[in-house]
Amino acid sequence: xxxxxxxxxxxxxxxxxxxxxxxxxxxxxxxxxxxxxxxxxxxxxxxxxxxxxxxxxxxxxxxxxxxxxxxxxxxxxxxxxxxxxxxxxxxxxxxxxxxxxxxxxxxxxxxxxxxxx
Numbered sequence: 001x002x003x004x005x006x007x008x009x010x011x012x013x014x015x016x017x018x019x020x021x022x023x024x025x026x027x028x029x030x031x032x033x034x035x036x037x038x039x040x041x042x043x044x045x046x047x048x049x050x051x052x053x054x055x056x057x058x059x060x061x062x063x064x065x066x067x068x069x070x071x072x073x074x075x076x077x078x079x080x081x082x083x084x085x086x087x088x089x090x091x092x093x094x095x096x097x098x099x100x101x102x103x104x105x106x107x108x109x110x111x112x113x114x115x116x117x
Contacts, residue, residue, distance in 0.1 A: 005022060006021060006022075007019070007020070007021060008020060008021070008022055008025050008107065010111060010114050010115065012114060012115040017114045017115065018110075018114055022107055025107070025110055026104055026105050026107070026110055033075075033076040033080060033081055033082055033083075033102065034073060034074065034075050034076070034102070034103040035073075035074045035082060035083065035086060035100055035101065035102060035103065036062070036071070036072075036073055036074075036099065036100075036101045036102075036103055037071070037072045037073075037074050037086065037097070037099065037100055037101075038064070038069055038070070038071050038072075038097070038098040038099035038100075039069070039070040039071075039072070039090070039095045039096065039097060039098065040068065040069065040070075040095070040096035040097075040098055041068055041069075041070065041095075041096070042068070042070060043070040043095055044070075046070055046072065046093075046095065047059040047060075047061065047072060049089060049093060050072065050074055050086065050089065053082075053085050053086075053089065054077075055076055055077055055080045055082050055085050056074060056075070056076060056077070056082060056085075057075050057076060057077045058073075058074075058075040059072055059073070059074050059075070060072065060073045061073075069098065073103070074086060083100065083102075086100065087100070
């Protein structure tokens with residue numbers, strides 16, 4: 001649906017609960033930006049250094065199926081794009097960034113949140 005529509009309208013129990021673009025709807029409900037970050041090597045101190053940034057609210061390790069890779073879920077304070085700050089820290093610490101993927105909610109997840117009674 002996201003590839004074909006430019007506007008989403010959600011009606012629940014006879015009431016309009018959402019009217020927005022798919023991207024706008026997903027962003028309005030998340031509030032926080034979340035990055036899934038993969039770093040080359042065992043970067044044991046990476047989580048602590050990321051947490052020290054003022055724009056970061058939480059950092060959690062993610063189990064990796066690949067050896068020699070550190071995976072982290074990095075969450076921002078509400079309303080903040082953290083990609084640039086994370087990139088600058090990675091450069092200053094000489095980390096090799098393998099992936100930096102924004103985590104988004106599917107429209108189905110958004111629909112369930114808006115229509116849950």
